[in-house]
Amino acid sequence: MMSKRKPAAGRTWPTHLALIILSFVTLAPFVWMLLTSFKTFEESVRMPPAILPEAWQLENYRIVLGKFPFHLFYLNTFTMMGMTVLGQLIVCSMAGYAFARLNFPAKEFLFTLCLALLMVPGQIFLVPHYDIMVKLRLSDTITALWLPKIFSAFGTFMLRQFFQGLPRSLDEAAMIDGSGYFGIYARILLPLVKPALVSLAILTALASFKDLMWPLIVNNAMDKMTLSAGLAMLIGEHTTIYPQVMAGSALAIWPMIVLFLVFQKHFIEGIALTGIK
């Protein structure tokens, strides 16, 4: 499909040049982060700066891993992501199926209510969310990180669209075979919307991974922090040792980059899906 569009030979260099500039601008900050993370503090503040570290040393990584419980940051972040994804897939796929396939009183009203929530910015819920978490004695827990996030209007809306795209004859055939509504949902339709579930899982995981404000608000104990909030701790008000900060940043970003490189196709499909109505 791609090869059909090959531009006429000899005219490709402007495109290459533009793409190389684009790649350089994208990549350079990452490269500088990595290079700095291997430098000593003295090297990092030398002017004019040397590009490569004199000796590639892992001291900064050792210090950062010693100062901050990164193993817990990873564990907390992935628990939060996993629970958010799992919760959303269950809650939203059930509701999405019901809205797409079943008739019940006030359905339109309830669905419109769901859509209306999509327009409300998250900040308006944060003060109450924090108070609810304190009341439930859940502040400074991992549960607090994901519990409010599994009830997603967006996920419900998205999955409803996919359920609607499936032929009704599937439901009818299953009904004749004696399946109940839950059986139709769980055994017949859910396997067929798997691509949509994968996309939603990726979008949700990514959003959960990136979120900073909520983890920062609800959890103050160091051992209950996520990578995102942990990085905020790294940059203290006192003097900052950038090689250590860069080492910490590198430690925080690699898991998602590796996941992306492995599941690139799914990531792209998932994100692309948000733009298609």
Place this chain on the structure above:
Amino acid sequence: MRIRHDKRNRRGETLAGYAMIAPLFIGLAVFYIFAFGQNIYDSLTNKSSFGVPDFVGLANYVKLFKAPYFYQSLQNTLMYVLICVPLVVTFSVLAAVLLNTGIRGTGVYRTLAFLPAVTLPAAIALMWKWLLNYEFGLINAGLNALGISSSVAWLSDPKVVLFAVSMVFVWGGVSYQVIVLLAGLQGISRSYYEAARIDGAGSLKQFRYITLPLLSPSIFFVMVTSIINVFQIFDIIYLIIPQYSSGTSASRSLATYFFEEAFMKFQKGYGAAIAVALFVLILLVTLAQLWFQKRWVHYDE
């Protein structure tokens, strides 16, 4: 017989429907609908971290409309929108068109271009905080070496901070939108381009008369999501600009203002009022978007 059967069926369907939306709506009721009302109520109290809050009527809103910080953060937020949105849209369209040419090495270029989309915004902020460092940052070193200018205080000069934050936002924000736009581009039928080429239209003409109009739904989507994202800009500012520094008020957005008041000074009632203001603004943007969509966007059948 038949009627009874239908009735029972319908009751079964209703029960199944309610049962299956119940988990969602219990959650929405507690965490969104109740929370929304609670926030409105909180905004009418002097709630802080301690003690029982008193009802104060509209006092928080009166304070808000008198606070110079509110106006400045509103103005800053609008500036972020005005600077970031056109840049994000322009660069993401350009990058997507380049990545859609199918040139050799596209796979590699594409993977690289998507990296910021999967990078923690907190890490993006720290990376750039280091690049933009006044004394030892690579960017000032580069400017000095090229003799273009003396060092710029990117993160503390009140005249510059807003642009520095915007630059970082754009760098981090383009990537995600490129993915959305590439999907839009791949949906455009090749036959349009072939017909145009036969008619002798060059690349620029093809871009102007085929790509741009047929991509307009995706471009519009990118624009709307960028506007809504920029209205809530927080992470980068919070991590890149030190609190109580000379760059703080010149870079403060409504979302950082909200966070500072509600969760750093623990003026939760006042913070709740800021959140309401942000909600009203985004509501207006959403309504404007629905209105404009009918006029601007060309949907290909």
